[in-house]
Amino acid sequence: MVLLLLFIVWETVAIKSGVPDWLLPTPTKIFYEGFDGWSNFYPHLLSTIQLSLLGFALGLLIGLLTAILLHLLPFIRESIYPLLIISQNIPIIVLAPLLVIWFGFGLLPKMIVITLVCFFPITVAALDGFKQTSNELKHYMIMAGASNKQLFWKLELPYALPSLFSGLKISATYSVMGAVISEWLGAKEGIGVYMTLASSSFRTDRVFVAIFAIVTLSLLYFSIIVLIERWLVRWQLKGAKWK
Amino acid sequence: MVLLLLFIVWETVAIKSGVPDWLLPTPTKIFYEGFDGWSNFYPHLLSTIQLSLLGFALGLLIGLLTAILLHLLPFIRESIYPLLIISQNIPIIVLAPLLVIWFGFGLLPKMIVITLVCFFPITVAALDGFKQTSNELKHYMIMAGASNKQLFWKLELPYALPSLFSGLKISATYSVMGAVISEWLGAKEGIGVYMTLASSSFRTDRVFVAIFAIVTLSLLYFSIIVLIERWLVRWQLKGAKWK
Amino acid sequence: SNPKSASETNKKNTHSLKKVSVVLDWTPNTNHTGLYVAKEKGYFKDEGLDVNIIMPGDAGADQLVASGKSEFGVSYQESITQARIQGVPLVSIAAIIQHNTSGFASPAAKNIVTPKDFVGKTYGGWGSPVEKSVLSSLMKKENADVNKVSIVNMGDTDFFTAVKRDIDFAWIYYGWTGVEAELRGEKLNMVYLTDYSDKLDYYTPVLSTNENMIKENPDTVKAFVKAVSKGYEFAIKHPSDAADILIKAVPDLDPKLVKKSQEWLSSKYQDDAPRWGEQKQKVWENYASWMFDNGLLEKKLDAKKAFTNQFLPQ
Amino acid sequence: MEVSHLTVSNISKQFDKNEVIKNLAFTVEENEFVSILGPSGSGKSTIFSLIGGILSPDQGTIHLDHQVINGKRGYISYMPQTPSLLPWRTILENVLLGQELQGKKEKEAALEMIAIAGLTGYENAYPHELSGGMKQRASFIRALLSPQSIICLDEPFSALDELTRLDMQKWLLSIWEEHRRTILFVTHNIEEALFLSDRIIVLSNKPSQVAAEFHVPFSRPREESLFLEDEFLEWKRKIYYSLKKRS
Amino acid sequence: MEVSHLTVSNISKQFDKNEVIKNLAFTVEENEFVSILGPSGSGKSTIFSLIGGILSPDQGTIHLDHQVINGKRGYISYMPQTPSLLPWRTILENVLLGQELQGKKEKEAALEMIAIAGLTGYENAYPHELSGGMKQRASFIRALLSPQSIICLDEPFSALDELTRLDMQKWLLSIWEEHRRTILFVTHNIEEALFLSDRIIVLSNKPSQVAAEFHVPFSRPREESLFLEDEFLEWKRKIYYSLKKRS
Ligand SMILES: Nc1ncnc2c1ncn2[C@@H]1O[C@H](COP(=O)(O)OP(=O)(O)OP(=O)(O)O)[C@@H](O)[C@H]1O
Ligand SMILES: Nc1ncnc2c1ncn2[C@@H]1O[C@H](COP(=O)(O)OP(=O)(O)OP(=O)(O)O)[C@@H](O)[C@H]1O
Ligand SMILES: [Mg+2]
Ligand SMILES: [Mg+2]
Numbered sequence A, B: 001m002v003l004l005l006l007f008i009v010w011e012t013v014a015i016k017s018g019v020p021d022w023l024l025p026t027p028t029k030i031f032y033e034g035f036d037g038w039s040n041f042y043p044h045l046l047s048t049i050q051l052s053l054l055g056f057a058l059g060l061l062i063g064l065l066t067a068i069l070l071h072l073l074p075f076i077r078e079s080i081y082p083l084l085i086i087s088q089n090i091p092i093i094v095l096a097p098l099l100v101i102w103f104g105f106g107l108l109p110k111m112i113v114i115t116l117v118c119f120f121p122i123t124v125a126a127l128d129g130f131k132q133t134s135n136e137l138k139h140y141m142i143m144a145g146a147s148n149k150q151l152f153w154k155l156e157l158p159y160a161l162p163s164l165f166s167g168l169k170i171s172a173t174y175s176v177m178g179a180v181i182s183e184w185l186g187a188k189e190g191i192g193v194y195m196t197l198a199s200s201s202f203r204t205d206r207v208f209v210a211i212f213a214i215v216t217l218s219l220l221y222f223s224i225i226v227l228i229e230r231w232l233v234r235w236q237l238k239g240a241k242w243k
Numbered sequence C: 001s002n003p004k005s006a007s008e009t010n011k012k013n014t015h016s017l018k019k020v021s022v023v024l025d026w027t028p029n030t031n032h033t034g035l036y037v038a039k040e041k042g043y044f045k046d047e048g049l050d051v052n053i054i055m056p057g058d059a060g061a062d063q064l065v066a067s068g069k070s071e072f073g074v075s076y077q078e079s080i081t082q083a084r085i086q087g088v089p090l091v092s093i094a095a096i097i098q099h100n101t102s103g104f105a106s107p108a109a110k111n112i113v114t115p116k117d118f119v120g121k122t123y124g125g126w127g128s129p130v131e132k133s134v135l136s137s138l139m140k141k142e143n144a145d146v147n148k149v150s151i152v153n154m155g156d157t158d159f160f161t162a163v164k165r166d167i168d169f170a171w172i173y174y175g176w177t178g179v180e181a182e183l184r185g186e187k188l189n190m191v192y193l194t195d196y197s198d199k200l201d202y203y204t205p206v207l208s209t210n211e212n213m214i215k216e217n218p219d220t221v222k223a224f225v226k227a228v229s230k231g232y233e234f235a236i237k238h239p240s241d242a243a244d245i246l247i248k249a250v251p252d253l254d255p256k257l258v259k260k261s262q263e264w265l266s267s268k269y270q271d272d273a274p275r276w277g278e279q280k281q282k283v284w285e286n287y288a289s290w291m292f293d294n295g296l297l298e299k300k301l302d303a304k305k306a307f308t309n310q311f312l313p314q
Numbered sequence D, E: 001m002e003v004s005h006l007t008v009s010n011i012s013k014q015f016d017k018n019e020v021i022k023n024l025a026f027t028v029e030e031n032e033f034v035s036i037l038g039p040s041g042s043g044k045s046t047i048f049s050l051i052g053g054i055l056s057p058d059q060g061t062i063h064l065d066h067q068v069i070n071g072k073r074g075y076i077s078y079m080p081q082t083p084s085l086l087p088w089r090t091i092l093e094n095v096l097l098g099q100e101l102q103g104k105k106e107k108e109a110a111l112e113m114i115a116i117a118g119l120t121g122y123e124n125a126y127p128h129e130l131s132g133g134m135k136q137r138a139s140f141i142r143a144l145l146s147p148q149s150i151i152c153l154d155e156p157f158s159a160l161d162e163l164t165r166l167d168m169q170k171w172l173l174s175i176w177e178e179h180r181r182t183i184l185f186v187t188h189n190i191e192e193a194l195f196l197s198d199r200i201i202v203l204s205n206k207p208s209q210v211a212a213e214f215h216v217p218f219s220r221p222r223e224e225s226l227f228l229e230d231e232f233l234e235w236k237r238k239i240y241y242s243l244k245k246r247s
Helices: A002-017 A027-036 A038-072 A074-087 A092-103 A107-131 A135-143 A148-183 A191-200 A204-232 B002-017 B027-036 B038-072 B074-087 B092-103 B107-131 B135-143 B148-183 B191-200 B204-232 C003-016 C030-040 C061-066 C077-085 C129-140 C159-164 C174-184 C211-216 C218-237 C239-249 C255-270 C281-293 D044-052 D091-095 D097-102 D107-116 D132-145 D162-179 D190-196 D224-228 D230-246 E044-052 E091-095 E097-102 E107-116 E132-145 E162-179 E190-196 E224-228 E230-246
Strands: C018-023 C049-054 C072-075 C090-095 C102-107 C122-125 C150-153 C169-173 C188-192 C206-210 D006-015 D018-028 D033-037 D059-064 D076-079 D150-154 D182-187 D199-203 D210-215 E006-015 E018-028 E033-037 E059-064 E076-079 E150-154 E182-187 E199-203 E210-215
Touching: A002 A027, A027 A038, A027 A204, A038 A074, A038 A107, A038 A148, A038 A191, A038 A204, A074 A107, A074 B204, A092 A107, A092 C061, A107 A148, A107 B148, A135 A148, A135 E044, A135 E076, A148 A191, A148 A204, A148 B107, A148 B148, A148 E097, A191 A204, A204 B074, B002 B027, B027 B038, B027 B204, B038 B074, B038 B107, B038 B148, B038 B191, B038 B204, B074 B107, B092 B107, B107 B148, B135 B148, B135 D044, B135 D076, B148 B191, B148 B204, B148 D097, B191 B204, C018 C061, C018 C218, C030 C049, C030 C174, C030 C218, C030 C239, C030 C255, C049 C218, C061 C072, C061 C077, C061 C090, C061 C206, C072 C090, C077 C090, C077 C206, C077 C281, C090 C211, C090 C218, C102 C159, C102 C174, C122 C129, C129 C150, C129 C281, C159 C169, C159 C174, C169 C174, C174 C188, C174 C255, C206 C211, C206 C218, C211 C218, C218 C239, C218 C255, C239 C255, D006 D044, D018 D044, D018 D059, D018 D210, D033 D190, D044 D076, D044 D150, D044 D182, D076 D132, D091 D097, D091 D107, D091 D132, D097 D132, D107 D132, D132 D150, D132 D162, D162 D190, D162 E230, D182 D190, D190 D224, D190 D230, D199 D230, D210 D230, D224 D230, D230 E162, E006 E044, E018 E044, E018 E059, E018 E210, E033 E190, E044 E076, E044 E150, E044 E182, E076 E132, E091 E097, E091 E107, E091 E132, E097 E132, E107 E132, E132 E150, E132 E162, E162 E190, E182 E190, E190 E224, E190 E230, E199 E230, E210 E230, E224 E230
Parallel strands: C018 C049, C018 C072, C122 C150, C122 C169, D033 D182, D033 D199, D076 D150, D150 D182, E033 E182, E033 E199, E076 E150, E150 E182
Antiparallel strands: C072 C206, C090 C206, C102 C169, C102 C188, D006 D018, D006 D059, D199 D210, E006 E018, E006 E059, E199 E210
16 A cells, blocks of 8 residues: 555656656556566566575574584573674675685575575564563473473473564564575575665666565565564454453 | 684695695684784774774664664554565675766765674564563563653663664674675775785685674674673573572 | 487487686676577687586675686786785686776766876776776876876776766676666766786786686687687677677666667687787786786786687687 | 543443343442442353443443443553463552553552552562462452542452451451442352442343342442341342342 | 372572572471462572572572482472563473473373462463463462472462462362372461461571471361461461561
């Protein structure tokens, strides 16, 4: 709805102000190109979807495992945390040649890049979630003889879910961009490839088709996460009838 | 400590395996260059620090304001959220020309880039934090006649602090990379400029000096956030004597 | 013979082919046409090679080639010069374009026709010290002062965007960006480097490999260069067909731009050289000494080792 | 001190299909001490939520000082059934919260009250360092310090031991007899209701209505010895049976 | 059912400078029902934390079945002072939690208990949909369903109204008289302690020690009418004064 409005404003502004097409094409032109060039674009889209889903899944897995590990072994937390931050701060342009030299042009280096992008928000959010567990409930669980495993699965994990989903939302949003960036490591197809090609041959309309695809994908992933959250954390929704 | 270990492993592996310097220099070489070229590097570092701090501050401000706005006006949340996600998915290479056309090559477009990178984790985390506020406490506050403003300042905001700090940590980590990326929009100095120049003249040692600077800065920012968190959320630490 | 056996021999051929890869400098464009022609027309196969053309993205070609991850790459004389100074073992094995086709472009309305017109204008670059030296060299010829040019770093911003705003002129390759301007009907003024300084007539782009390849697999290098050379010769003779081959290989490029760019560029590949790919030691020495004089190099370059013509077909 | 007068007229409330309150009506006079007695789950806390404006009745009106306060907030000073202390505030800061929401803070008065409630030394402790009863006491003081004209207390003493409870009851009575404010008091302890109140409203089973109303005849100021008097036991039995009959 | 026997020998505990328990000693026999009576903040919940192994005593030992259980967990079935239900579980799932932690779940038994506690219809409700007393009842059932040999109840009935409380007390008694398990019961209600226990341990003021111990002479099974008997009132007064003297 709001998006529609945005499009209309954009269209009229673009037409009125006379911004040239190669700088900012109007939505109509973009849709036209998207429709026209669909068969060309389709395989790129598919490849990026595949890449981002795989990367996100891997990021989720590694992010969660890291968080659980750091949570259960607090004494290594202090020493590992800096490494996590380092992992977020090595620019791709430096990492890229190293990754390609070590792992070639296959799937692996791309996975590494997406995972690097995705796992961090999940880890931070999950860790903070675990830490917030209500003292009262923890007290009960321990008194009732819960083992550390039970404490984790039955209390800390469900308690961290809302926080974890914060991280998932951030991560899902980044996963598509992560995939696109990873394609700059050298790929045969993918939205990233399509976009650089379009950009270097000055086809701004195609660049925007690519952006639309990226944005739509991200929105889609985000909504799926929100749906899963609603379903898993539904007990929260039933509350607060008075608000 | 762990970092030191990492360095030692790196140094020995680099020497043993005979990786050439231009691909992956040894830490000693990097330190040497960092020391040697300090006077050269210093202004770049300073400029990036300035940029990232400013950007982070702006990101924090906008991120918080957005979260508060969306929280207080739930009916616009549904419509604004997609826009937020879009903002995270417009690749810089596309945004760059538009920003330049609109705002020239000054500070403003760079600020916009860093802010875009920084505000999103803060907004998502803060929003989720606000949402989690304990029903019981909210019930009391409303019954006791708290206005919406009081409810927010005295209950929801403090309650969201731990979650908010999650977002801040993620954001602070990204702010330095954001600044470096923003320098690719055209800057006279900064670590990003230094790094691309070093990279194009095959001074891998300098590239790594730049990476070290980025990582160190991020770690520094992260630690500052953690310290502030400890100080603000210190009531949490006093608890749980039994764990 | 019957088709079945033909395909069988084909398969056998593929089996015995030597797999090598060539990394481009960035996205595919008409600088690379010869490579695509050689692949499409089977010139590589004729030489017993199975060539994979790779778009490197952020990884950059030079390091991949230097480390041996890729056998061949597309590079520039400037890069190879700097790389060798840092001990990176890259060697240029063929000049793709004989003369430097780059220059300073500006919209016609700005009226920048010769280097002395740069005075008082704003130049948009990417922050490399080379730029100021080049500007200075050109302007010195007309006794103009480079310090009167305001140099702005425009980062990754493209030419057309930049000149819309604060920038008056920028450094482009005419064969691509200039041709795009023609397509758009925008009039440009060009100040070519080659018109003002011999020393700045360096090779860009070139084909590169590493020293190891030359030592261990000279035959492969020879076969590769031979096939590529045939590719470029085809492109020189049949610009339109060559353009079609590139468009077919990379359908996401803008066909109009490729066609027109190819027309412009085809005659420039070999130009006045006796054969395609030929490199002169003088060009290497000139540019390196120019860089050294301008404080852009820490050491003098041993130009003989930086390039070789030994693999070019006779 | 302001004068107030609460009238609850024929209010009804249901959650989904769960009819909790039906045609409930009662009044509280100025400076009166009224207790509401009812079984668990009968809707006592819900009545408070309605008066506090956090819920709106499906039917009926609630008047305070001749003003309709259906769905309006900020008119009552409230002590919830669970202590609901803010975990990041010290006890002193928590105790001052009710005042803070309405305007000025009186730290002196608060410290005095804290002392009377036996929490001296815990002013700067955080809630999780207190025992259950101590939290309840803090929450109670918070309500007493709030400036509104009517105080609604939801089982303030149920987590306290007999002795502390008696101390707090006596203390509440002494303060009340001195300052005279309007108090609406929810409890399930008959003795407590008898000892403290002017009037006791007994709720029927769900959907709640007023099942019975008793004017407590004991003169004030009341002494601890009241608990042992025969008349007191008499009344206790009477109310006990009225409760039992209805449930 | 297993046989158990709890011996607490001379334990002490302090928080920072706050000496809460000092040289406390008592025993609980197999299948005995023992109540601990003490003022708010006297350390009753702390005693449970020590037995439950979540805290370790600074001095002294705790034996269960001749085994030292200082700092060991999982030996007691526990009902905390605040209901502590997991907000994302339905009542039924919450009630089964204690069993789940130890192994098998018996859904039938749980549903039966829920019915007896008057929570029928709320099996699939979430905790925040229940009134304070209802939550407390759910928490109580959870403890009863746990399989350990000793049950520690921390003021289970303090949030309940007189009638529900009486019902629950009677129900607890009937179950206990049928199944006979060892129960350690914390309360501040003298009548409740008298009605339920075999033995009552009265704590002194902080630092807590055993101030007095009473063997309750009433025969079992006990009836509601006990409350009105003179001997009961006599005992009540006796304990009341013993409490008062110490504090
Ligand atoms: N937010 C809610 N959503 C659904 N049902 C509710 C809600 N709040 C209360 N109820 C229902 O309303 C009824 C009355 O609840 P209320 O808390 O008012 O009881 P109460 O009299 O205060 O009991 P207690 O003495 O145990 O605190 C209960 O059946 C409860 O399940
Ligand atoms: N985690 C803790 N940190 C510091 N002090 C504590 C802690 N837990 C309890 N205390 C202190 O120990 C004392 C006894 O607390 P405890 O909760 O055992 O009392 P209680 O007898 O259960 O009281 P109530 O009947 O009010 O629940 C109190 O003074 C309390 O402040
Ligand atoms: Mg209630
Ligand atoms: Mg207690």
